[in-house]
Amino acid sequence: MAKTVTNNQLLGEIGETAVRLRFLTIGFQFDGRSRLEAGVDGIAEVMDNGKPLARMIAVQVKATESSRYASEDDKGFSYLLRAEDLAYWRGSNLPIIIVLYRRSDETYFWKAVSLDIEGDGRKLQFDKTRDILDQNAVDRLAVLTVPKAGFGYYVPPLGGGEEALVNILPVVLPPEVFVASTSLDARKAISVLLNRDEPARFDWAINGGTFWSFTDPRESNCRHVVDIDQVEAIDTAEIAFHEDVEELNNFAFLLRKTLDHQVRADLAWNKDRKLYYFRALAENTPRAFAYEALKKRASTEVVNVALNKADKASVDFVRHHAFLPRFERLFDQWYLVINPTYFFTTNGFMPHSYPAALLAGKKRLDNSASLRGQVVMWHRFLSRSDREQGGLFGAGSTKPRLSFGEPPAVALATRVPEDVWASQKPVPESGGEQERLFG
Template identity: 65%
Template sequence: MAAADSHAYHPDMAKNITQNQLTGEIGEAAVRLRFLKIGFQFDVRSRLEAGIDAIAEVMLQGRPLAHMIAVQVKATKTGQHAGEDATGFHYLLRTEDLDYWRGSNLPVIIVLYREADDSFYWKEVPIGDAPAERRLNFSKKDDVLDESCVDRLAALTVPKAGFGYYVPPLGGGEEGLVNILPIALPKEVFVSTTPHSHAQAVAILLEDDEPARFDWVIKGSAFWSFHDPRKTVCRKIVDLDQVEAIDVEHLAYHEDEDERNTFAHLLRKTLQHQVRGELSWNKDRKLFYFRARAENTTRVFKYPSAKKNTEADVVNVARNKTDKERVEFVRHHAFVPRFESFFAEWFLVVEPTYFFTTNGFTPHTYPDALLSGKKRLDNSSALRGQVIMWHRFLASLEPKQDLFAAASEELRISFGEPPAIALPTRVPEDAWGSQRKTDDEDDDEDLLNWA
């Protein structure tokens, strides 16, 4: 009898494809079909992918737009998502995935597919300079991957950086507001030489008996300011015989980009001086925020809006839901300023945001989750209102014209109305996320749930 063939087939030696692998392949195929049905292209990457399964491309009536979205698919056969109930659930991102995605030059979304009920949910992943948050909260109403989310997905590919971004119109959709304010500049800039560095100049002013002022810049040995240093405490940090006034346009529109950058810095320092009684500057987050008047106390700013007089709680105290004496955090209206010049004019780009403290004065230790949660609640109406509010506030700081005012009233930079543009079509509200209308108190209660 012949010996048994040592290479004969044995069932135990066969290669097996695991159930998880099958589920993953089914999930990718199902998500690809879903994207195709809503009118997007969907190209699956190779097996060498490290955290992005596919690239979705936005199409307009079958025409590819070269607007791309990176997609990571997470598929499961059965079972519940974490914290799942009738309204939603949450998903915890892996730290290594989040670190990988944050370097992406494309918007990144995660799609959760469950084979048992053929459900698809999606969420944008915070990348770039966005606050790092591992926990994503999904709404079963708002975050379904179907035809209703096309505008929101497409909106992810529109950059909100540069000179300004469009704040979508309300109601009829005929007019949009741009978050830039034209700047009216003083006619002159005072320049001089100085023997001091910036740090040395600051120390000299702080040690002096006169009130210090810092609406100036020092670059190398050059001193720039919109105010005449010979008439203020700054005479102690400049060479007085070298002070001269020059036309502002010479520096504002200089050919050298470094000179224009220095001028932009001077604008920011001047604005900081003008608002010093009302706003604080946070150098870490590079933003202005409303000062609290007292510890754990709400502050209201009243101003004329687009149609009527209104008011905003620009400092809002969030208290514990069960223990009303306990303050969880204080939320301040804030904005990130950016000064840009184009078309022979300077503008202040206003990026509305929020700043969080523990009592109105001490910065909050963990503000990122609070900020991310609050911004998720903001819709186009909130953004539009904040741009208008900041313009009204900045305009309110201008010195009033008075025939009996002192002749020495210092010149200030002032701001024009944010420009409005006519839009051919209405920007859908759902492109800005949730349409739920809330007031600040409701928002802060939701933040307490997320924090």
């Protein structure tokens, strides 16, 4: 009996050859396996402008002649993995992707097996726009090879660099810190100040019977919580650049309390999430902030009212621009680290009961350009010259005690790949302490 090659065998060979050519076209190497393969048809290697990086991806090819995929429409379709393939892949030390090749329309779709799996763990959902195996998939494929443990690194195979903005603002410190003895702890001092008729200020800290502030307590109602004859002005550098870690933590907290006072008219502090967010001016009312961006004047809606899609008269939620602050000393310079985020309320004032899904949805839309814009916006807000007029502080205030320099820029050899920004899952924001609090 003469030997025959089945149509399925031919289609399998055609599919593997077509996928190999597609990987070579986008700049990857692709080596096929032997006939003994049990669920991996080939190994793709990431290359940077023709330079192999020893970053491997295991590839399984599934070819079809012309059949429609399950639940296929104009936007996407689903694909059910074989249980035996999935069991085999789970032991892999390489990232696994499946590539679907359809000969009739020469389409190539791909998906990482460990991502976007629904139901019993075998169903993959494909997006016909996002999951095409072409040049636009290069960065998403390469990021699969970043080690899951440790810090990892990734060199995207792209030419052309860009200037990256670091999300830290240099802090210009006041020259003096006022120190005084006190018999009160912080809680009792707050009670004393609130019970006075004079405007209270809280840009100070108390630790171990010592009061610290960049403002002279004798010139405000803080004189009621300190020993007036013990007030002394010392050089800020003596504590700002102390060698003791505890002293540095305490100084970082004093910086944060000083910032609290400077921004309190425009920003609210959320104790649970440890962040500042723009205050709403009225219930269910948007608010904009105009500023000079890097190249032109810009305006951002820092309080955004989201209406219900079905009932335009009803408000779903209110989104506030926010940031998590952290003061850090690097060598002989203090910086304010700006981590842009969002805060959600029901009407501009009442915190939203379920903000996590709203935050995750918004974060998925952010790319490098929008995050860069947010860092610039926060710098412009924190360094506004009109604060010098005293309009932000109320009675008893003169000028801001902290000022901020421009965020530093770093020249990158390659640009930030937007697909990688979009593919990363949002990192949960820590609810822990950022600075050690005074007692």
